[in-house]
Amino acid sequence: MPELPEVETVRDGLERHVLGRGVTAVDVRRAYSVRRHEAGPLDLVGRLRGRTLTAAARRGKFLWLLLDEPEEGGDALLVHLGMSGQLLVRHEAAVEQAAGHPHLRVRIGLDDGSVLDFVDQRTFGHLSVHELVATPDGAAGGAGSPLAAVPGPVAHIARDLLDPALDRGALVAAVRARRTGIKRALLDQTTVSGVGNIYADEGLWRARLHFDRPTAALTRAEVGRALDGAREVMAEALAQGGTSFDALYVNVNGQSGYFDRSLAVYGQEGRPCPRCGTLVRRDAFMNRSAYTCPSCQPRPRRPRP
DNA sequence: ACCGGTCCCTGTTAGC
DNA sequence: TGCTAACAGGGACCGG
Numbered sequence: 001m002p003e004l005p006e007v008e009t010v011r012d013g014l015e016r017h018v019l020g021r022g023v024t025a026v027d028v029r030r031a032y033s034v035r036r037h038e039a040g041p042l043d044l045v046g047r048l049r050g051r052t053l054t055a056a057a058r059r060g061k062f063l064w065l066l067l068d069e070p071e072e073g074g075d076a077l078l079v080h081l082g083m084s085g086q087l088l089v090r091h092e093a094a095v096e097q098a099a100g101h102p103h104l105r106v107r108i109g110l111d112d113g114s115v116l117d118f119v120d121q122r123t124f125g126h127l128s129v130h131e132l133v134a135t136p137d138g139a140a141g142g143a144g145s146p147l148a149a150v151p152g153p154v155a156h157i158a159r160d161l162l163d164p165a166l167d168r169g170a171l172v173a174a175v176r177a178r179r180t181g182i183k184r185a186l187l188d189q190t191t192v193s194g195v196g197n198i199y200a201d202e203g204l205w206r207a208r209l210h211f212d213r214p215t216a217a218l219t220r221a222e223v224g225r226a227l228d229g230a231r232e233v234m235a236e237a238l239a240q241g242g243t244s245f246d247a248l249y250v251n252v253n254g255q256s257g258y259f260d261r262s263l264a265v266y267g268q269e270g271r272p273c274p275r276c277g278t279l280v281r282r283d284a285f286m287n288r289s290a291y292t293c294p295s296c297q298p299r300p301r302r303p304r305p
Numbered sequence: 306a307c308c309g310g311t312c313c314c315t316g317t318t319a320g321c
Numbered sequence: 322t323g324c325t326a327a328c329a330g331g332g333a334c335c336g337g
Contacts, residue, residue: 032314036333061331083330084315103315122315124331180308188308189332197330287311288330 002081004061004160004194005238010087011063015056017089018065018116023048025109033105033120036078036153037128047129048077048108057150060160060193064151067129074132078151082124088117128153137165160194161231162238172223175215182218182226183211183290195230201266201291203230205273210297211283211290236262265291 002010026048028034028041037044052068057076064076079087090098091114098104098117106118106127118127130151137148137159148165150157159166171192178185185191186200195203204211206229209222240262264274269282273293283290 080331082314082332122329124314178307184309187331286309286330288328 002061002083002085003196003198003234003237004162005234007058007061007063007081007194008162008238010081011056011058013089014053014063014065014087014116018053018110018114019056020052020054021114022052022111023050023108024111025049025107027107027109028105029107030105030123032123033118033125034127036126044127044129047075053077059148059150059154059163060157060189061196062151062154062157062193064154074149075129076132076151078128078130078153079118080125082120082122082126084122085118085120085125088119090115090117157189157193158191161192161227162194162234166192168224168227171227172220175223175227176218176220178215180215181212182209182215182223183285185215186226186230187286192227194234197288197290198263198266199230199233202233202264203227205229205265205291205293205297206232208296210292210299211285213300265293267291 026045028045031041034041034044048067053065054068055066057064057066062078062080064078066074066076079085081087084103088098095113095115098115099107101117101119103119103121104117105120105123105125108116108118110116118125130153132149133152133155135148135150135155148159158171174191175182175185178188178191183200183204186195186203187197201211203226207222207225209218209226213222215223265280268280268291271280272278273280273296276293276295278293278295281292281294283292
């Protein structure tokens with residue numbers, strides 16, 4: 001599934017391939033894929049047609065394309081890829097060849113004859129148009145952090161771990177102020193964004209912390225290790241997968257082979273921990289999974305109250 | 306205000 | 322072989 005590194009790869013690909021292009025047509029094949037655009041598919045089409053794509057931005061797993069001739073404060077096409085979403089630029093013969101793709105949800109025609117296709121098998125992803133709002137980023141950025149203009153639905157999303165403006169000290173404090181387990185805190189988008197199940201588990205393994213350790217009882221150093229671990233794994237994945245947009249066009253979905261080789265615990269139930277050889281364990285967690293090394297990441301003695 | 310549980314959706318795989 | 326259930330999971334939403 002697209003995690004933050006894949007979303008950043010897509011953003012980078014959009015920046016290099018569709019900026020400056022004008023929107024000539026929008027074909028919404030499945031209304032569910034634009035469900036977050038409250039005024040409906042026809043309104044979405046009207047707000048995009050004739051506009052020019054002027055910038056590609058991202059926060060966490062949300063990405064957006066800024067639109068020209070802004071209204072007061074500007075507006076943008078907001079995209080979330082969900083579990084299986086892809087944004088694909090198609091040229092020439094590929095435009096027609098892909099027109100019948102079974103999972104093509106929205107097709108955006110561009111003024112050079114190419115199209116930007118939103119393909120999404122499991123339909124958790126969505127597109128919508130929103131005006132930009134200013135956010136003080138109090139959740140993670142703290143006082144003195146730069147203001148940011150983001151689409152309305154992103155206003156409550158904290159800065160992500162790859163954001164240069166992230167205030168690490170304030171984030172550590174915010175995590176320790178929570179009354180929950182460390183993995184829940186890492187996955188809470190209002191505290192820090194962009195950390196999904198994979199990077200939470202890998203970051204906690206690097207930090208040698210069990211996912212259910214209470215945040216309030218962790219030291220600043222321990223929280224810092226968990227955040228740094230997640231950030232480092234994401235940065236490494238980004239470095240490995242950064243060319244997939246150019247190379248494939250058909251697949252910006254993270255299937256570069258990186259995960260097969262590099263994941264220490266995620267999806268590795270029953271296989272040896274790369275650090276100590278103890279077999280990796282899977283636990284049910286938040287309607288999904290949590291993977292740990294039982295030796296490196298011992299379970300807290302007392303469960304959280 | 307904060308926290309935890311539930312649900313949305315579809316295709317693949319495991320199990321009986 | 323054919324069916325059902327489990328699973329993948331970010332984020333909106335809701336009740337306590």
